[in-house]
Amino acid sequence: MTSAAATEPSFDLDPTLPPSDYDILIVEDTASMRTIYEAHMRRAGYRTLATGTAGEALELFRAHRVSVVLLDLMLPDRDGLDLLIDLLDVRPSTSVVVVAAERSTERTVSAIRRGALDYLVKPVSETRLMEAVEAAQRAANLAHPPHSKQARTPVGDFVGHSAPMLEVYETIRACARSMAPVCIIGENGTGKEMAAQAIHRLSDRAQGPFITLDCGALTSDRFETEVFGHRRGAFAGAVNDRLGAAELADGGTLFLDEICDLPLALQTKLLRFLQTGQVHPLGAEAARRVNLRILAATSIAPEEAMRRGQLRSDLYYRLMVVPLRMPPLCNRPEDIPLLADTFLHRFSALEGRGLNTIAPETMARLKAHNWPGNVRELANVVRAATVLHEGDMVLPDMLPKALQDIPSAAPVTENRPDFESMTLAELERAAIEAALGRHDGAVQRAAADLGVAPSTLYRKLDTWRQD
Structure with missing residues (x-):
């Protein structure tokens, strides 16, 4: 077996990678456990690579095509969650099965959110281990990179x-x-x-x-x-x-x-x-x-x-x-026009009606409502309009009385931070928190906005939680 470190991340279709001559990369720092895992995998016919450190794992991963990674979270040179992020940055369609010494809800959620397929707790029976690996292999065969248009x-x-x-x-x-x-x-x-x-x-x-x-x-x-x-x-x-x-x-x-x-x-x-x-x-x-x-x-x-x-x-x-x-629908008002139009065409066809357009002033009232009943309430309002009214356009007087009486929205004021009095660390944190707020906590999109790797934001967030 030879290994060569790549200077740039490689994706599944990178022609410079060697053929897929391994199925599973085992990353486990305890030699005895590594041997046991390898024995289980090989009995099932899988071709394996194995290592005990994060550094060598990333090197092997970049040098060989593997579809599944069995990843221990406690590694001598690095936290396994950080390695998980880097592995999926290199090849997003990889299936990663995490193994941990104890069950921690916070660690489990972090691992799944960062892309892990499954979370196993030691000691792991051979049956449970192989079920997880087989599911991971199936998923890897069907996977599409998460950064695609899909x-x-x-x-x-x-x-x-x-x-x-x-x-x-x-x-x-x-x-x-x-x-x-x-x-x-x-x-x-x-x-x-x-x-x-x-x-x-x-x-x-x-x-x-x-x-x-x-x-x-x-x-x-x-x-x-x-x-x-x-x-x-x-x-x-x-x-x-x-x-x-x-x-x-x-x-x-x-x-x-x-x-x-x-x-x-x-x-x-x-x-x-x-x-x-x-x-x-x-x-x-x-x-x-x-x-x-x-x-x-x-x-x-x-x-x-x-x-x-x-x-x-x-x-x-x-x-x-x-x-x-x-x-809730009030947290995504930009979706209201598309939802309303979708419901209008669906219910007009179902009820045999001619309504096919929502007047701008009607849409303005729909967007200004707070929708305590959420999408279901919006669907009911649109359906009632199609059932009770004729014509080709939904006008404001076709809406329920509560929506007809909605007052004009008050202007939004923005509280801006006092940048001149902030330290560099405080400015950095404010910028990250603002990006996360714009994207409702989605780390991947916030990182793209800021021009940094998602792993950078995860490390910052972990540090702030410990403060």
Whole structure:
């Protein structure tokens, strides 16, 4: 084996790279663990490279095409999260599986946000390790570089190109390939179930079922049947076998809607299922294991629900591996014209009406409304106009009375910092925070605005959190 350091980052189609003669790069500083991982991989037929340092890992990665990296976070010469960023800067379509000595929600979220496909905690069984590597290999075969035009394209049935929605699309694409649980957080009407469906459709489980379980509707006497099912004769009235949501979702995705509305007593039962992956229907002789992806959603802040005792802390940490926050419509007003036009054409066709244009003064009122019901409320307003009115243009008097009476928006004043009194470090921080604010916290786009590498911003943010 030979290795040669490259002076510039190389991407997958760079013709100067040698052929793909390795499948997996193992980065693990403990020699015994490195040997064990290599043995597992080679038994499965994978061709491996292995190293114990971040420096050599980056050198090997630049010199050889590998599709999967198994990355330990605790390395002697560098933090594994920083190496993760550099690896994906060099070749964005690589699948990275992170291995850590302990489970840390903050580290897990950081790893997934920075592009890791999966997060494993030592000791890792051979079965779990190989499942993660096989999923990573499949994802690598299907991957598209995240910096392509596709990154700005809406996913699923979403409409909009605002910065908050681009962040949503980016997160959905990043986590769809993973088995990590995703918790979708947002007000009613922001599209939480649409986000869950988009994740499912972009995953390698797209051909499997997508099953929704309404946690707010579950009661103690119905929980076992609704979630796990029952066999005929299990209780009076059980005249037929019935599959529960967990069995129906086998091979696909189980979407736990409004997880914070599930009674605490039932959260314990749900947590036990999530930990074991086993289903034991009422009246069945034995339990059976199911293979499914868990997605959850809540319309209230899960952190607040946990503090109030509404959500168990262990269930919170089980589900909040990848948080996906859906922006309310008032935080993305630039999407309102496109959404309104989309709904108008959709509902006009559905209702057989001739309305096809929204008058400028009508659009101004739509943009000035704060939309407490979010996208769902906007859709209802547009549909009501198409049902109740004739003509070819939506005029202001076709809107509900509350929107007709919206006053003119007050001029926006901007509080500018006093640059003359700030130090260089304070100016730098102000510039970074302003860029992050413009892009709703999206580090990649903020870094592009500032002309620096994303890894630079991540290091700055980590430093400030420690202050």
